[in-house]
Amino acid sequence: MATLTNPTGAPHATVLGVGAYRPRRIVPNAEVVDAIDSSDEWIQQRSGIKTRRWAEPDETVQMMSVEASRIALERAGLDAQQIDCVVVATVSHLLQTPAVAAAIAHELGTEQAAAFDISAACSGFCHGIAMASDFVRAGSARHVLVIGVERLTDILDLTDRGTAFIFADGAGAAVVGPSDTPGIGPVVWGSDGEQFDLIRQREDWRDVVGNPETPGSGVMPHLTMQGNPVFRWASFSMAKIGQQALDRAGVSLDELDVFVPHQANMRIIDAMARAMKLPERVRIARDVADQGNSSAASVPLALERMIAEGEARSGDTALLIAFGAGLSYAAQVVVVP
Numbered sequence: 001m002a003t004l005t006n007p008t009g010a011p012h013a014t015v016l017g018v019g020a021y022r023p024r025r026i027v028p029n030a031e032v033v034d035a036i037d038s039s040d041e042w043i044q045q046r047s048g049i050k051t052r053r054w055a056e057p058d059e060t061v062q063m064m065s066v067e068a069s070r071i072a073l074e075r076a077g078l079d080a081q082q083i084d085c086v087v088v089a090t091v092s093h094l095l096q097t098p099a100v101a102a103a104i105a106h107e108l109g110t111e112q113a114a115a116f117d118i119s120a121a122c123s124g125f126c127h128g129i130a131m132a133s134d135f136v137r138a139g140s141a142r143h144v145l146v147i148g149v150e151r152l153t154d155i156l157d158l159t160d161r162g163t164a165f166i167f168a169d170g171a172g173a174a175v176v177g178p179s180d181t182p183g184i185g186p187v188v189w190g191s192d193g194e195q196f197d198l199i200r201q202r203e204d205w206r207d208v209v210g211n212p213e214t215p216g217s218g219v220m221p222h223l224t225m226q227g228n229p230v231f232r233w234a235s236f237s238m239a240k241i242g243q244q245a246l247d248r249a250g251v252s253l254d255e256l257d258v259f260v261p262h263q264a265n266m267r268i269i270d271a272m273a274r275a276m277k278l279p280e281r282v283r284i285a286r287d288v289a290d291q292g293n294s295s296a297a298s299v300p301l302a303l304e305r306m307i308a309e310g311e312a313r314s315g316d317t318a319l320l321i322a323f324g325a326g327l328s329y330a331a332q333v334v335v336v337p
């Protein structure tokens, strides 16, 4: 029997650069309230959202991803040819196949990088960072581009009171590469399929198209969410996951500088910070107020903003945590590039 070679990669992996693309259009609560019989006051009180970014027709999943990636590459000091794997986390690329990652890798000018999409909803970016870190350390890739991107407005029912005011569009990207010291801690991730139906595409494509016996709805299958059970699950369970990610990375609360939770709802962010007993000193991402909840894009958008505004500084220790449909979740500690 042949003995296969078993190459290994870099001793450690780290985030080398982060980039973002926010759609141009800023949509205040006043623009969404009439269709859902709501008010600016209710939305701000329940979610902390004042405005959200919604993409215009030219701001496609591919276009936003390429823009965010170019910035991440430049900040990492790398050319696209040095990227050998592109991982795109999204649930709103509307072509079922092929993966949008291949088109993005091509438009960026990679040398035929491995490219694929992952579907883990709001937690997809943190899943991607975990995979990228493992790829770099195992030798499967030297530099991995991880993108979280959504154009959720394509799958939003703007008359649905439970989702229309909360979700948004955008793209964030991070380059992961080799390092002499650990820059990405072990992931803590999981899923609770018992709650599969809490956030989901309303119906599958066959129900839209129909068959000879049953006519299809002919209506775009929108995103639905039972917000309150998700809210309770996230507020009570995710703090433990965040603490586990800190423990697995060997980082104490006193050593934590930055907290970048999924930007789902300001009340969830506050509840998690309280439950984790984060010291006052820890700077907390609060991008949801102006950006809304952009699912897979929310963590990289929030992190990029903190870096751009000087709230997260190079060398800082940051806890990333994201959660959503599945229900799925992932968390890890990273060193800010």
Ligand code: UT7
Residues within 6 Å of the ligand: 036, 037, 038, 039, 042, 046, 047, 122, 161, 162, 165, 166, 199, 226, 227, 228, 229, 230, 231, 234, 264, 265, 268, 293, 295, 323, 324, 325
């Ligand atoms: O990103 C993926 C993960 N997603 C999340 O983490 C989102 C989690 N969920 C949430 O953020 C919150 O559940 C929402 C912000 C979506 C809703 O806040 P809530 O505090 O859970 O509100 P609720 O659904 O329990 O509704 C409270 C009340 C109800 O009225 P009654 O029964 O108390 O009279 C609703 O009928 O508010 C009413 N309501 C609304 N009122 C005005 C529900 N939706 C609206 C609305 N505008 N849009």
